[in-house]
Amino acid sequence: xxxxxxxxxxxxxxxxxxxxxxxxxxxxxxxxxxxxxxxxxxxxxxxxxxxxxxxxxxxxxxxxxxxxxxxxxxxxxxxxxxxxxxxxxxxxxxxxxxxxxxxxxxxxxxxxxxxxxxxxxxxxxxxxxxxxxxxxxxxxxxxxxxxxxxxxxxxxxxxxxxxxxxxxxxxxxxxxxxxxxxxxxxxxxxxxxxxxxxxxxxxxxxxxxxxxxxxxxxxxxxxxxxxxxxxxxxxxxxxxxxxxxxxxxxxxxxxxxxxxxxxxxxxxxxxxxxxxxxxxxxxxxxxxxxxxxxxxxxxxxxxxxxxxxxxxxxxxxxxxxxxxxxxxxxxxxxxxxxxxxxxxxxxxxxxxxxxxxxxxxxxxxxxxxxxxxxxxxxxxxxxxxxxxxxxxxxxxxxxxxxxxxxxxxxxxxxxxxxxxxxxxxxxxxxxxxxxxxxxx
Numbered sequence: 001x002x003x004x005x006x007x008x009x010x011x012x013x014x015x016x017x018x019x020x021x022x023x024x025x026x027x028x029x030x031x032x033x034x035x036x037x038x039x040x041x042x043x044x045x046x047x048x049x050x051x052x053x054x055x056x057x058x059x060x061x062x063x064x065x066x067x068x069x070x071x072x073x074x075x076x077x078x079x080x081x082x083x084x085x086x087x088x089x090x091x092x093x094x095x096x097x098x099x100x101x102x103x104x105x106x107x108x109x110x111x112x113x114x115x116x117x118x119x120x121x122x123x124x125x126x127x128x129x130x131x132x133x134x135x136x137x138x139x140x141x142x143x144x145x146x147x148x149x150x151x152x153x154x155x156x157x158x159x160x161x162x163x164x165x166x167x168x169x170x171x172x173x174x175x176x177x178x179x180x181x182x183x184x185x186x187x188x189x190x191x192x193x194x195x196x197x198x199x200x201x202x203x204x205x206x207x208x209x210x211x212x213x214x215x216x217x218x219x220x221x222x223x224x225x226x227x228x229x230x231x232x233x234x235x236x237x238x239x240x241x242x243x244x245x246x247x248x249x250x251x252x253x254x255x256x257x258x259x260x261x262x263x264x265x266x267x268x269x270x271x272x273x274x275x276x277x278x279x280x281x282x283x284x285x286x287x288x289x290x291x292x293x294x295x296x297x298x299x300x301x302x303x304x305x306x307x308x309x310x311x312x313x314x315x316x317x318x319x320x321x322x323x324x325x326x327x328x329x330x331x332x333x334x335x336x337x338x339x340x341x342x343x344x345x346x347x348x349x350x351x352x353x354x355x356x357x358x359x360x361x362x363x364x365x366x367x368x369x370x371x372x373x374x375x376x377x378x379x380x381x382x383x384x385x386x387x388x389x390x391x392x393x394x395x396x397x398x399x400x401x402x403x404x405x406x407x408x409x410x411x412x413x414x415x416x417x418x419x420x421x422x423x424x425x426x427x428x429x430x431x432x433x434x435x436x437x438x439x440x
Contacts, residue, residue: 022119025119025122025123025126025173026118026119026122028122028126029121029122029123029124029125029126030118030122030125032092032096032122032125032126032129033096033097033100033121033122033125035093036092036093036094036095036096036097036100036125037097037100039093039144040093040094040097040144043093043144043145046144046145047090047094047144048224049224050219050224050227051086051089051090051094051219052224053224053225053227053228054082054085054086054215054219054227055082055086055094055098057079057082057227057228057230057231058079058082058083058086058098058099058102059079059098059101059102059105060079060231061077061078061079061082061231062077062079062102062103062105062106063102063105063106063109064078077208078208079102080205080208080209080212081208081209081211081212081215082212082215083095083098083099083128084131084159084162084163084166084209084212085212085213085215085216085219086098087128087131087132087135087142087162088135088142088148088159088162088212088213088216089142089147089148089216089219089220090142090143090144090147090148091132091141091142091143091144092128092129092132093143093144094144095128095132096125096128096129099121099124099125099128100121100125103117103120103121103124104117104121107120107121123170123173124170126169126170126173127166127169127170127173128166130165130166130169131162131163131165131166131169132162133165134158134161134162134164134165135158135161135162138158138161140155140158148216148220150220151213151216151217151220155213156213159209159212159213163205163206163209167201167202167205171201211230214230215227215230218230252264254312254326254327256305256308256309256312256327257308257309257311257312257313257315257327258312258316259312259315259316259325259326259327259333260324260325260326260327261326261327261328261329262326262327262328262329264326265324265325265326265327265328265334265336266386266387266390268324268326268336269284269324269336269386269389270385270386272324272336272338273379273384273385273386280339281339281340281341281342281343281378281379281380281381282336282337282338282339282340282378282379282389283336283337283340283343283345283346283349283376283377283378283379284334284335284336284337284376284377284378284379284386284389284390284392284393285334285335285336285337285346285349285350285353285374285375285376285393286328286332286333286334286374286375286376286377286390286393286394286396286397287315287332287333287334287335287350287353287372287373287374287397288331288332288372288373288374288397288401289311289331289332289333289357289370289371289372290370290371290372290373290401291370291371292304292307292330292331292370293331295307295368295370299363299366303363303366306363307361307363307368307370308327308331310361311331311333311357311370312327312333314353314356314357314359315333315335315353315356317356318349318352318353318356319335319349319353323335323336323337323338323349324336324338334390334393335349335353336386337349343376343378343381343409346376346378346409347376347407347409350374350376350407351406351407353372353374354371354372354374354406354407357370357371357372358370358371371406372406373397373398373400373401373406373407373408374397374400374406374407374408375392375393375394375395375396375397375398375399375400375407375408375409375410376393376396376407376408376409376410377389377390377391377392377393377396377409377410378409378410382410392410393410395410396408396409396410
């Protein structure tokens with residue numbers, strides 16, 4: 001589990017604001033991790049082989065969350081079942097240590113920011129600490145030297161209470177965590193995301209945690225190697241979810257270029273626009289290839305497909321991971337810049353895209369040189385939603401194509417429309433552009 005920070009190209013937070021409240025998570029959480037490390041390391045000799053088998057599986061499944069849909073990017077962590085089993089059997093300290101090791105390794109593998117990774121580990125430590133506190137209040141205090149008694153049916157009540165406490169603490173801190181990490185301006189966005197996913201979190205967490213009593217029973221009654229068999233159905237579930245996710249990804253990506261298709265591109269743009277600040281500017285670039293129809297007519301559709309594949313590759317190289325790129329269909333591509341400091345940034349990227357396109361392409365000895373026309377629209381000047389920005393970029397693109405200037409930025413009433421389209425826009429020469437050109 002991790003804080004749901006905006007992904008690259010999806011509207012990063014404007015500025016992280018320091019908050020004293022953040023210390024109320026990190027300081028006590030980090031203290032729990034330190035104490036857990038000390039107590040567990042000094043009591044390693046008392047931990048049975050079953051603990052190590054469960055701990056290894058907990059760390060492994062931190063790397064392998066179930067990612068069934070794009071709507072839940074964090075997925076479901078099967079490691080939660082193993083961590084709760086450790087909590088129920090040997091108490092808070094080995095649980096926190098195993099959680100911290102697994103989570104930090106997973107966060108490092110995902111290249112999460114250090115600040116975010118620290119907050120997540122400390123937040124989860126507090127969650128397990130609160131769960132153990134609930135158990136202690138109900139008279140259940142397992143430890144390394146005094147593990148849980150043989151499990152009985154009535155033990156399911158305090159197990160459920162411990163999970164409920166953990167759930168409330170962790171998810172409230174996740175919710176507040178967005179505020180503490182990214183500033184109060186993002187509170188509405190974080191709160192909406194939590195509310196929309198509330199029942200997903202409840203059902204998925206409860207289903208996973210309900211597996212922990214099974215792990216406890218096997219640890220108490222079976223030989224340690226048999227505990228590895230628990231991973232078999234878990235792995236099957238993970239494999240099925242991974243296949244489902246790959247099928248969904250294929251349906252949302254263009255098969256020729258690998259870029260997001262129109263649906264996914266518009267979704268990502270809408271997500272980014274939903275989190276921008278009042279003083280933040282964005283840009284949308286619409287690219288239409290010049291001369292693509294002639295390639296299809298003269299060399300065939302196979303050559304056209306190879307050309308589109310190469311164009312997609314060049315667009316990805318120019319755009320990188322900081323912006324959103326997609327193929328909208330046919331020979332139309334689009335790029336969304338989630339945060340720009342100056343309108344000229346969008347035009348500069350448009351010109352770099354055109355320069356990348358004109359590099360000749362060798363198709364079986366046939367040297368092709370293709371160009372493109374790019375229309376640029378700006379947020380908030382030209383629209384507040386992706387539909388309006390795309391419409392304005394489309395208008396500007398036709399002006400650039402008609403005038404032969406290559407790049408055009410939208411400006412209502414600035415010139416005649418392309419024949420039959422009613423389109424208007426401002427033309428920009430290939431020689432360059434400055435911010436003054438757009439503020440006049």
